[in-house]
Amino acid sequence: MKVLISTDIEGVAGVYHPEQTRQGNPEYERARLLMAQEANAAIAGAFDAGADEVLVNDSHGGFRNMPPDVLDPRARVVQGKPRYLSMVAGVEEGVDAVCMVGYHSRAQGRGILAHTINSFAFAGVSLGGRELGEAGLYGALAGEYGVPVVMGSGDDVFIAENRGLFPQAVFVETKKATGNTSGVSLSPERAREAIRAGVQVALSSRAKVLPLVFEGPQTVTLRTQTAALADLFCQWPGFERVDGVTLRFVAADVESAVRMLNCCSAMSSMLR
Structure with missing residues (x-):
């Protein structure tokens, strides 16, 4: 079994403010380590479930946030931009499942640090009349390669927005949103435990999960x-x-x- 873990930062436990997501801020240096630790929890869960190979995709901002020497050495790391498949680069290598860790709600949603791709530029994105965030867009892109999204973690708004798109996936709530830059979070340790367990459960039942497919133009x-x-x-x-x-x-x-x-x-x- 080959697994792709796509890791963003806004849905990570303990992350609430834009300063935590942007290079050049002292808080970012701590947040990028929290991001890497949640990625490591997902990697561990994948190997617990019997994965033979794991790729972890750095999917935030400039795509070079997680220090490679901090990540679990059993995984290969996808970093840097530009790349054609962006947040799911690696799916083209014939992976069997995608896990989305640290994801967030869509632009103008009520989740913590909600946006879609670019908070400066985009106020909303729809495909065929369906309003989508990054999870929906990249989940559908993975679906074109025949790969299902089996797991996602982030705040409660992210989960509510995406449960209908991925009804068979396992979702892990790392925090509850009380505003765009406020919420109530699990401790990083508890969040990592839940992510590891969630990935293991999701991959153990991945055969039942169908890819998200949007047909045609x-x-x-x-x-x-x-x-x-x-x-x-x-x-x-x-x-x-x-x-x-x-x-x-x-x-x-x-x-x-x-x-x-x-x-x-x-x-x-x-x-x-």
Whole structure:
């Protein structure tokens, strides 16, 4: 059994504030270690369940947060950007299951540090009329490779948003959101214990879990944070302006949609 663990930071126990997620802040240095420790818990759970090989994908920001020498040496580490498959890079290697650790709710959701891909640029992303966060987008991308999402961890809002997309998955609640930058968290130790156990249970029953598959071309609707960002993104041929802050485009599949969204995210840096 080959497992991909995709690890973000906003859903990690004890993380509440943007300073904890951005390089250059003293609090970030502690938070990146908490992120790595939750990844290690998931890696341990995967091997407990009989995994032969584990890849851990650093899926936050610049994709180089977790110090490699802190991670469980039994796993291979996917870091750095750009990469075509972004938060699920490694799924193309023929993995059997994806676990999402430290994930968060979608843009303008009520979860802790809620956003979708780029908090500066994106106010909402929909595929075929379905409002999705990162878990939905990348879960559907994994589904195009025939790989199911079997486990996810994060706050209670993240879980509520995604349980319908992944009804057979095991979810681990690391904290409860009381606001965008506040909540009530398990201790890091308790969160790691729950993640390890959750991954083991999820992988032990993975044969029953179906991939999330969105068939055919995808109509993508992107709401931007400002009209200037919509102006910028609509420089792409094929983008249709819907209103001041909303645009639409058609992608051949989920992978094409995600790659285009990540191109827009990168473009947005010129307006910061």
